[in-house]
Amino acid sequence: xxxxxxxxxxxxxxxxxxxxxxxxxxxxxISQGLSHLYQYNFKESTxxxxxIKATHPKHPAGxxxxxxxxxxxxxxxxxxxxxxxxxxxxxxxxxxxxQEAFDRNNNDLEASFFCTASLGFLxxxxxxxxxxxxxxxxxxxxxxxxxxxxKNTERQPEFLYSSGIYNYYRVAYPELHPIIKPLMFFxxxxxxxxxxxxxxxxxxxxxxxxxxSLFYYSYVxxxxxxxxxxxxxxxxxxxxxxxxxxxxxxxxAELLTLAGQYEAADPYIDQLEKINSPYFKGAxxxxxxxxxxxxxKKYALAEAYYAKGIAHxxxxxxxxxxxxxxLLGIARLENRKGNxxxxxxxxxxxxxxxxxxNSIEEQKRLLNLR
Numbered sequence: 001x002x003x004x005x006x007x008x009x010x011x012x013x014x015x016x017x018x019x020x021x022x023x024x025x026x027x028x029x030i031s032q033g034l035s036h037l038y039q040y041n042f043k044e045s046t047x048x049x050x051x052i053k054a055t056h057p058k059h060p061a062g063x064x065x066x067x068x069x070x071x072x073x074x075x076x077x078x079x080x081x082x083x084x085x086x087x088x089x090x091x092x093x094x095x096x097x098x099q100e101a102f103d104r105n106n107n108d109l110e111a112s113f114f115c116t117a118s119l120g121f122l123x124x125x126x127x128x129x130x131x132x133x134x135x136x137x138x139x140x141x142x143x144x145x146x147x148x149x150x151k152n153t154e155r156q157p158e159f160l161y162s163s164g165i166y167n168y169y170r171v172a173y174p175e176l177h178p179i180i181k182p183l184m185f186f187x188x189x190x191x192x193x194x195x196x197x198x199x200x201x202x203x204x205x206x207x208x209x210x211x212x213s214l215f216y217y218s219y220v221x222x223x224x225x226x227x228x229x230x231x232x233x234x235x236x237x238x239x240x241x242x243x244x245x246x247x248x249x250x251x252x253a254e255l256l257t258l259a260g261q262y263e264a265a266d267p268y269i270d271q272l273e274k275i276n277s278p279y280f281k282g283a284x285x286x287x288x289x290x291x292x293x294x295x296x297k298k299y300a301l302a303e304a305y306y307a308k309g310i311a312h313x314x315x316x317x318x319x320x321x322x323x324x325x326x327l328l329g330i331a332r333l334e335n336r337k338g339n340x341x342x343x344x345x346x347x348x349x350x351x352x353x354x355x356x357x358n359s360i361e362e363q364k365r366l367l368n369l370r
Contacts, residue, residue: 282312
């Protein structure tokens with residue numbers, strides 16, 4: 001899904017510090033705005049975030065929150081050039097304001113939080129656009145601030161999310177993207193098990209980053225651990241609270257489908273098809289193809305759905321792997337028909353897209369067909 005190099009830095013830990021939250025009206029606006037944002041009530045969240053910028057024009061919070069909204073409202077940003085420029089401008093302004101505050105006081109935890117978050121979103125944006133050198137450059141800037149959080153998870157539980165993501169992705173991402181391995185000596189070693197434990201604790205002990213902890217805990221189980229069924233209980237909490245959120249709907253449909261719970265997945269696939277986006281519609285076709293192939297054994301219909309799926313565009317973070325699932329499906333079906341050379345062709349093509357643990361293993365198996 002949206003998930004790429006150094007998205008681990010894209011946290012909301014900035015909201016955990018007391019400075020801004022000592023103001024009850026600001027705290028209320030932030031909470032209301034985030035609720036509206038996750039529920040895709042963008043008019044209301046815009047009003048909340050603009051009010052924060054009006055009352056705290058020299059504080060990075062409002063600008064970072066607006067960037068977060070643009071990321072979901074104009075998904076994927078690569079298809080919205082004007083909004084992409086505004087998104088980057090919000091992040092740069094948030095970072096500059098936070099850096100100025102940190103320069104005035106190196107003990108300002110809130111400033112370090114905002115530096116980490118704004119640089120993290122910038123790194124994630126560049127990684128999504130395959131600009132790995134820029135992504136690593138932003139990540140290196142963020143790292144000095146990031147270490148503050150890693151050392152303070154017991155004092156401040158909100159750090160559990162960013163620290164958990166760091167520990168897990170520090171190991172997992174270079175494994176999938178060897179091109180960046182030479183650059184990773186700038187960063188301390190991570191630990192997948194520690195990262196998972198921190199993320200799980202984040203789903204229970206945090207307030208402001210609870211949704212991110214729930215989402216990425218599910219995401220890691222699906223993509224890197226190969227156990228989508230383990231992610232379902234955490235996605236359930238998100239979908240119950242924010243039933244209109246497109247990312248959560250997509251994750252639910254995918255987890256249920258890959259866990260073999262096809263009937264339960266149907267309502268969420270229906271919702272994806274109704275979203276006015278070729279990315280979500282394409283994913284829905286792929287999920288229907290998986291159901292027809294494995295659930296109903298209707299192979300011709302499954303192939304038709306897979307063909308529809310790959311005819312739609314994909315984006316780097318959330319649907320690239322799903323595009324790869326369709327190509328693997330076609331490879332399996334060609335193999336079933338006895339077309340070994342075609343099966344290998346589609347399996348090779350799938351290798352350009354799949355990063356899921358289970359998909360990589362299946363792709364290797366299909367490439368070894370004789």
